[in-house]
Amino acid sequence: MLEAVLVDDEIKALQSLSWELTNFSDEIKVVASFTDPFEALKYLEQYPPDCLFLDIEMPTMDGFQFIQKLQNKEFPVVITTAYNQYAIKALKNEAIDYLLKPIDTDDLNATIAKIKKFNSKNYTAEKLEKILLKFNSDSLQKKITINTDGKLLFLQSDEILFAESDGNYSTLFLSDGQKILLTKKLKEVNQILPKDTFFRIHNSFIINLNKIKEFLKTDGYVILQSNHKIPVSRQKKSDFLDLI
Numbered sequence: 001m002l003e004a005v006l007v008d009d010e011i012k013a014l015q016s017l018s019w020e021l022t023n024f025s026d027e028i029k030v031v032a033s034f035t036d037p038f039e040a041l042k043y044l045e046q047y048p049p050d051c052l053f054l055d056i057e058m059p060t061m062d063g064f065q066f067i068q069k070l071q072n073k074e075f076p077v078v079i080t081t082a083y084n085q086y087a088i089k090a091l092k093n094e095a096i097d098y099l100l101k102p103i104d105t106d107d108l109n110a111t112i113a114k115i116k117k118f119n120s121k122n123y124t125a126e127k128l129e130k131i132l133l134k135f136n137s138d139s140l141q142k143k144i145t146i147n148t149d150g151k152l153l154f155l156q157s158d159e160i161l162f163a164e165s166d167g168n169y170s171t172l173f174l175s176d177g178q179k180i181l182l183t184k185k186l187k188e189v190n191q192i193l194p195k196d197t198f199f200r201i202h203n204s205f206i207i208n209l210n211k212i213k214e215f216l217k218t219d220g221y222v223i224l225q226s227n228h229k230i231p232v233s234r235q236k237k238s239d240f241l242d243l244i
Helices: 011-024 037-046 063-069 084-092 105-138 186-192 234-243
Strands: 002-007 028-034 051-055 077-081 097-100 144-148 151-155 160-166 169-174 179-182 198-202 205-208 212-216 221-224 229-231
Touching: 002 011, 002 037, 002 105, 011 028, 011 051, 028 037, 037 063, 051 063, 063 077, 097 105, 144 179, 144 186, 160 186, 169 186, 186 198, 186 205, 198 229, 198 234, 205 221, 205 229
Parallel strands: 002 028, 002 051, 051 077, 077 097
Antiparallel strands: 144 151, 160 169, 160 205, 169 179, 198 205, 212 221, 221 229
16 A cells, blocks of 8 residues: 655645546555645654645646755655646656646556556665665674665775865766766765764865865965865864864
């Protein structure tokens, strides 16, 4: 039985969707419904469901903004809307599927099949991830584990030059020239990287201390071995000098 959460600003729409889900399928149980998206976000942080059915047009926060604010994005999201022009955008915003209101029984069954397939794949991937993480933690040469783009990367500290912030995203710059985009804020990346090797030298940058080639005192920049020029913030300058 799939546990579902529903979010729609209209009470009648919620009741209708709940009725359709429970009457047209014996595979879904509605565990919570919300007309307030902010309350829904708080609930989902503590109680992630098997799937989320989310309306698009809500006055205080639309469905796409809601998806961006989700802390946990491991469960599948299904967009529900009366307007089919949202279909392509919905799928581009990490939704597994979309349903047009009023919901057609065949469409609902097809969506449920997608949800089950998604959850089954993720369950297997989660088990494998735990095995790999345990293996890495038991290893004598512990690597940095990066979860990105549906895969786990295990990197040595020496492979990473620096990390740069891009709002809600970050980019890792590797010594071989690769760039890895992460769906994490720089603050989260800073928690992953070893404190004895990496230092947040600026609000937008974390550097590998072992990769510093020069420090330009007057200009307030460090030059890495790769010749990247990284600014040193005034607030971090004193701590940085203590480290080097």
